[in-house]
Amino acid sequence: MTTPARKQYLRIKSQFPDAILMYQVGDFYETFDEDARIAARELQIVLTSRQYGGDGERVPLAGIPLHALDNYVGKLVHRGYKVAICQQVGEIGKGVVDREVTRILTAGTLSEPNLLPARQNNYMVAIAPGRAHTGLAVVDVSTGEFQVTWFETAEMPVALDAELQRLDPVECLLAEGHEKQSYHFPTKTVTITACPPSFFQPEAARERLCKLFGVQTLEAYGCAHISQAVAAAGAIVAYLEKMNGNLLSLLTGLRSYRTTSYMALDAHTQRNLELLQGTRSGTLHGSLLSVLDRTITAMGARQLRKVITQPLLDLSLLSDRLSSVEELFESPALRSRFTMCLQAFSDMERIAGRVRQGTAVRNEVFGLRDNLALIPQLRSQLLGCNATLLQQLAEEMDECEDVVSLIDRALMRSGEEDEDGDDGRLIRPGYHAELDELFASIKDSRRWMVTLEMRERERTGIKSLKVGFNKVFGYYIEVTKANLKLVPEDYMRKQTLVNAERFITPELKEHEARILTAFERIEEMERSIYADVLRQISVQYNRLIETARAVAWVDVLLSFAVVAAHQGYVRPVLEQGHGLEIVEGRHPVVEATLDGDVFIPNDTELDADNATRILLLTGPNMAGKSTYLRQVALITLMAQIGCFVPARSARLGLVDRIFTRVGAEDDIAAGKSTFMVEMEETATILHHATQHSLIILDEIGRGTSTYDGLAIARAVVEHLHDVTQARTLFATHYHELSALADELPHLKVYTMAISEDANGIVFLHRVRPGSAGRSYGVYVARLAGMPLSIIRRAEEVLGHLEQRPSPVLSLDAPSTNGRRVKQVAEAPSRYEWQSEEARELATRLEQGEDVDLDLLDVYAITPLDALNILFLWQKKRSKQHIR
Structure with missing residues (x-):
């Protein structure tokens, strides 16, 4: 048989099946059944049980104190759980007290300061995909920020992934059925919440937003014409209304913004440049943010x-x-x-x-x-x-000033005493007449108690008699045991102590009732007045x-x-144009972490219009190539956020996008190798870079054969030089690429300087003109602690290999862009196509057919296929030009 209290719990729990229900029972919040097992496991609290009804069945139970609610709920929410707070709302009487869920807490709906990171926003996003646009709405209920943006289909998924990386949301709302779509979030702990499709219905969302803001149209908010943006924003409003309608009062407007108004930083670039988080530490340490x-x-x-x-x-x-x-x-x-x-x-x-x-x-x-x-x-x-x-x-x-005046008039600071020396008041005397009268009546009661004590001492002859009060027993008259024989007959025993007895009288009991009623009234009135003060401030x-x-x-x-x-930073000079001139530039993060050492500065000069468009950087591992590449990107970014930069001087033409391809890892979950990840990132750059971009490429073509890697690296360099024409820093171990300086007029070759003697080499960390003749990989292996026998054998093999003519540069052959290139002798004569679509398109190009490359789905073919198609297309174009 189920008890009434158990029936009430089960009824409320059925309305929130996906949430842990915190059910208030007096001074505790209790969880039951599976919720209790989860709470006990996650919060490390005791799991017990309680019998409900007469059938002997015991129900799992785990509880937490009322005052510790925020601390425990925060732990659950940060671990991805939804928590419903069910409070007692009715007066405690003979029956089951009324209860109702007053709020539902999720990662994105927290506003309690002790549950939030103080120096970081707590963003929740909603994504509404569509045919023409994808809408993205963003809210931080703790600060009242409510924003919306949208991306055209051609921008997807790169632009959306970049914005999700920037926002680093803690919760994402998606329509049911869309939750398994592949969105890339910076952290794996983001809570994905499936919402009813009705939340995202554009017209319903429009009406919801108009009602919230008290307007007829959304024209003033800049997003009225983008239905998916409206849908995403409306979904957030619907969700907050369901979770905790009180939060909607924080949303007083909606700001529309476009990511195209800012420098584009794709997700890879944000990670590679370690803007907000160090890659190795996974924390603030090692990031640009830690320096600035x-x-x-x-x-x-x-x-x-x-x-x-x-x-x-x-x-x-x-x-x-x-x-x-x-x-x-x-x-x-x-x-x-x-x-x-x-x-x-x-x-x-x-x-x-x-x-x-x-x-x-x-x-x-x-x-x-x-x-x-x-x-x-x-x-x-x-x-x-x-x-x-x-x-x-x-x-x-x-x-x-009106808010300051209101607070000063209405409230007293904690511990502040009034004119009578009392320090327990919340509402300042003089602000509310009826409350002042109640406090006056209590003061009169205290005086009455003093009078009563004096009167009873005189009446009974008990000089040590005391009138007192405590929260458990209320008012009492205390008499020591030595004087019990003097106690009058109208005294009624209330409590026995070791050395005394406590009594009450009908008169004291009657006065106690009046005082306690006044206290209750004061407490109720102070709460009401305080709430009204908050309401006035909130206006x-x-x-x-x-x-x-x-x-x-x-x-x-x-x-x-x-x-x-x-x-020791300097103000950069910013201008329109495609130049980039940095004198004695330094890496801001590396410099800040050096312990007493001096960072070696380097110059950089690029110009997409003339002179050096591409800086091809060679040199051994550990010489500082990657540091130099990132340094140029970070200086550029710092200048365009309005910050001084680490250099002796810097003159920079505005950059619309920074692209970086620095290092790569396997994406095992997606079944992608390191090489595949590298090619995808490179393809993204080639598709989206403009002449106003800054491109940082480090070691293109690794993870495949030497010939494939060199061919791809060369093709990418030529494309960037001739087609993209962006300012580019290209680091490589393919020293053969240095020969491109003779063929590409806007490419200059530089290397990381080293000092070599009989004892080994010293990395000077200086960038100088010229090409590195060797990679010094064996030397680096020795520094890494490789066994000496392996080092010696590697040196023997290297010596034999270096005596051979380079197999990579042997035959002159015409290129697809009209240049003579050194052909790879052992290179295969036919392409190995990875997709049927690429194979068919290649056949048509080789047969001389006109092909519209706009019809090619670049996301359906591999990066290498895309490059090969580009080669064939250029070859066909050059033949047409010759004719």
């Missing part, structure tokens, strides 16, 4: 992460940022004043959100009040600056958020200036 982050506030740290991954393409905006950094850089006194001011700021952005939800505690409200009190000082300092952006940030700040939510975000920007610009001053 000198922010003081949590909201400034979150803003910096966005800035690093969204470099600008607008020269005017960049000039404003750089001028602001320069003014702060040049004045240590100004930096010091801003630093002292910002050190007093709490997380104003997230506190404003908790006020809006009505969940902020008193200390947070006073933290907000104290932040606002600092704004006049901060604004005054900003208005005294010359930089346009700093003055603009001052104008965006609102001192919110100014937009003003608070805009001010918080302006403070965050000041923090970011100050951080750039502090790093520049400490590390």
Whole structure:
């Protein structure tokens, strides 16, 4: 037989089958059945059981204290579980107390500060794929950010993967049936949530958004014409409404943005350049962020992460940022004043959100009040600056004097005493007349107790008699055992102690009831008044958020200036055009991690229009090629986020995209080898790079035969030189490619300098003109601790091989682009096609047919097939040109 309480639990649990139900029972939250087993395992708490009904069946049970809810729930949510909080909402009486689920917590719906990383956003995304566009909506309920963007089919999946890498969401909403689609997230811990398709229905989503914002159309939000963008944003609103409708109050607007407004950084580039996370550490250590982050506030740290991954393409905006950094850089006194001011700021952005939800505690409200009190000082300092952006940030700040005044009038700080010396009040005396009367009645009661004590001492003759109170037994009269014979008959025994007895009287009991009623009324009224104060503050939510975000920007610009001053960075010169000139450039992360050593700087000069379009870099392993390549990319990126750069000087033409192909790993889950991954990344670059791009390629053509690798590397270099015409740094171990300098007018060959003597070689980490004659791989193997017998044998084999003529450069043969190339003697005479589509297209090209390459599905063929098709197409074009 099932008890009424068990029936209530099962009824509520049936409504949330996919969530762990935290069911309030008095001062505990309890879990039952399979939920209890999960909670016990994940939280390391005791699993017990309880009998419900008379049939003897025991139900698994695991509970946590009421006050520890956030801590335990946070652990469950961060491990991918959905948690429903079921609270007691009715008065405790004879029957089963009423309960209801008040909120559902998931990774993307957390707003409690102790459950969130302070210096990182907690993004949830929704993806709505469509024929013409794919919509992506983004929300952080802890800060109120709500944004939407979209990608055309031609941009997919590269652009979407890049944005997911940048956002690093903790939860992703997908329509049921789409959850198994292949989206690439930076971390494997992201929670994938399948939602009803109705959440993503465009028209329903449009109505949902219009209702939320109180508008008739979405024209003002910039996404009305993109149905999939609307669908994604509407899905987030529907989901939040289901999980915790209170969170919707934080969404006061929707910002539309296009990733094309910023420098494109695909997912591979973001990882290869280690912008936010070091590859080896998997943490902040070793990342660009670790070097640039000198922010003081949590909201400034979150803003910096966005800035690093969204470099600008607008020269005017960049000039404003750089001028602001320069003014702060040049004045240590100004930096010091801003630093002292910002050190007093709490997380104003997230506190404003908790006020809006009505969940902020008193200390947070006073933290907000104290932040606002600092704004006049901060604004005054900003208005005294010359930089346009700093003055603009001052104008965006609102001192919110009305909010400060309201808090000062309505609330008392924790521990603050009123005029009577009491420190337990929440609402300040004078703010609410009825509450003041209740406190006055309690004070009268306390005076009455003193009077009662004096009167009873006199009446009974017991000089040690005391009138007291505790939370368990209420009011009492205490008499020592030595004086029990003097106790009057109207005293009623209430409690026995070791050395005393406690009594009550009808008069005391009647007065106790009045006092306790007053206390209950005070507690209820203070809660109501406090909630009303939060509501009044929340009306100014937009003003608070805009001010918080302006403070965050000041923090970011100050951080750039502090790093520049400490590390010896310079202001870069940015311009339109295709040039790139860096004098004595340094790698910002490597330099910062050197312990007493001096980083060896190097120059770089590229120009897509003339002179050096491609810098072909040769040299042995460990000589510093990869460091140099990344250094150029990072300096370029730093310049376009408005930061000073590690160099003696830098003049850079704006870059629309940075592409990097540096290192590769197997993708075993997708059945792809290292070589396949490398080819796919290279193909992406060739498809999307423009003349305004910066391309970093390290060791193209590894993982296959020497001939295949060299052929592919050469073909890629020629294509970049003749077709793409982008600024390119190309590192290679194929020293044979150095001969391309004689054929490609905009290619220059450089090498990493070494010093060699009888004792071995020394890597000088200097980039100089010329080609490396050897790879010194055997020497590096010796440094790595390879057994000496193997080293000696390798040297013998190498000596024999070096005496032979190179098999790679033996026959002159015409190329498909009209040049003479050194043909690989042992190379196969026919292509080995990996797909039937490529084979058919190749046959048509060889037969001289006109072929529309736009009809070729490049994602359906291998990168090598694509390159071979390109060779045949160029060959056909050159024959037509000759005719």
